[in-house]
Amino acid sequence: MAVAAVKALGSLRSPWFRRYAFCRIDPSRALHGDAGGKKIVGVFYKGGKYAADNPKFLGCVENALGIRDWLESKGHQYVVTSDKDGPNCELEKHIPDMHVLITTPFHPAYVTNERIRRARNLELLLTAGIGSDHIDLNAAADAGLTVAEVTGSNVVSVAEDELMRILILLRNFLPAWRQIYEGDWDVAAVVYRSYDLEGKTIGTVGAGRIGKELLKRLKAFNCKLLYHDKHPIGIQLEEETGAAWEKDLDAMLPKCDVLVMSIPLSDKTRGMINKEKISKMKKGALLVNNARGGLMDVQAVVDACKSGHLGGYSGDVWYPQPPPKDHPWRYMPNQAMTPHISGSTIDAQIRYAEGVKDMLNKHFQGEAFPEQNYIVRDGKLAAQYS
Numbered sequence: 001m002a003v004a005a006v007k008a009l010g011s012l013r014s015p016w017f018r019r020y021a022f023c024r025i026d027p028s029r030a031l032h033g034d035a036g037g038k039k040i041v042g043v044f045y046k047g048g049k050y051a052a053d054n055p056k057f058l059g060c061v062e063n064a065l066g067i068r069d070w071l072e073s074k075g076h077q078y079v080v081t082s083d084k085d086g087p088n089c090e091l092e093k094h095i096p097d098m099h100v101l102i103t104t105p106f107h108p109a110y111v112t113n114e115r116i117r118r119a120r121n122l123e124l125l126l127t128a129g130i131g132s133d134h135i136d137l138n139a140a141a142d143a144g145l146t147v148a149e150v151t152g153s154n155v156v157s158v159a160e161d162e163l164m165r166i167l168i169l170l171r172n173f174l175p176a177w178r179q180i181y182e183g184d185w186d187v188a189a190v191v192y193r194s195y196d197l198e199g200k201t202i203g204t205v206g207a208g209r210i211g212k213e214l215l216k217r218l219k220a221f222n223c224k225l226l227y228h229d230k231h232p233i234g235i236q237l238e239e240e241t242g243a244a245w246e247k248d249l250d251a252m253l254p255k256c257d258v259l260v261m262s263i264p265l266s267d268k269t270r271g272m273i274n275k276e277k278i279s280k281m282k283k284g285a286l287l288v289n290n291a292r293g294g295l296m297d298v299q300a301v302v303d304a305c306k307s308g309h310l311g312g313y314s315g316d317v318w319y320p321q322p323p324p325k326d327h328p329w330r331y332m333p334n335q336a337m338t339p340h341i342s343g344s345t346i347d348a349q350i351r352y353a354e355g356v357k358d359m360l361n362k363h364f365q366g367e368a369f370p371e372q373n374y375i376v377r378d379g380k381l382a383a384q385y386s
Contacts (some may be wrong), residue, residue: 232245287313
């Protein structure tokens with residue numbers, strides 16, 4: 001069996017052997033060489049009339065990360081669509097023969113085990129941005145696929161957005177804006193539940209790249225900063241931010257005036273903020289979630305906002321995306337929800353477009369990606385998803 005596998009893949013020095021021999025894979029995938037034109041499929045949202053207004057608006061179907069001319073000049077085929085859901089969608093037509101699939105967290109194509117099994121030529125799954133939970137990572141690992149994302153590309157963008165949402169909720173900004181838009185003026189209806197950020201206790205669940213950037217920005221507001229993570233961020237960064245490690249999440253929750261989610265979605269974290277966890281929070285506490293909608297028990301959040309136990313909820317992440325028109329988060333009180341926009345500023349789009357191009361070029365050349373970009377490699381998941 002082992003001898004036959006070696007003969008099929010080449011010698012022990014073969015790059016294909018080194019790449020696949022120690023993965024749990026469907027052997028037929030290992031026989032695709034690196035030479036020749038590839039079929040790359042990109043799934044992005046439609047830019048519509050806005051696509052032509054800014055040539056740096058790269059994350060839409062029309063501008064397609066700005067890599068079409070480059071790919072086609074190299075002899076590759078580049079197919080781009082926004083149609084990603086259902087058995088008759090445009091993406092389904094290309095699954096059997098695509099070599100690379102580029103997706104985004106902002107308009108996610110859900111890459112299921114079933115889709116992976118039918119993608120016989122698939123070699124690489126790239127996320128234009130950060131967060132690859134829309135991919136069945138275990139199925140990708142079992143198939144010997146590489147999954148990578150542009151780590152760090154929108155860290156600042158998301159951290160800034162989280163800070164904005166904290167202020168919007170604390171200051172009761174949206175009702176005030178709505179008054180002016182509707183021709184009203186009622187100061188009391190806004191300021192009776194408007195607060196300063198200074199002096200409040202802010203806790204982050206997760207202190208990775210985004211969490212750390214948020215803590216750095218919050219220091220200037222003279223808050224008390226707490227963070228829950230598997231491990232401390234280190235003495236130097238704790239001194240720089242003034243943040244204190246809380247090993248026990250349940251112990252941190254009652255201390256927080258604002259709780260911010262900054263962790264990836266995985267089997268371990270799915271639905272972690274449920275009725276029980278929310279009940280441990282202060283009455284009137286605020287919850288900000290730009291991480292993933294799946295971290296929340298949807299109905300528990302709705303119930304807490306309606307009862308007033310949560311003073312407000314804000315985020316830009318939903319499940320599924322786009323959410324149905326009757327999703328209860330659209331209509332619950334004291335919410336400041338938006339589409340998934342925090343990590344897709346023009347600056348972030350430029351960074352993740354450049355990152356995708358760099359990884360595609362390395363893939364075509366048989367070169368390794370920056371280590372931090374790998375989410376699945378050689379049959380193993382990155383630590384944040386395992």
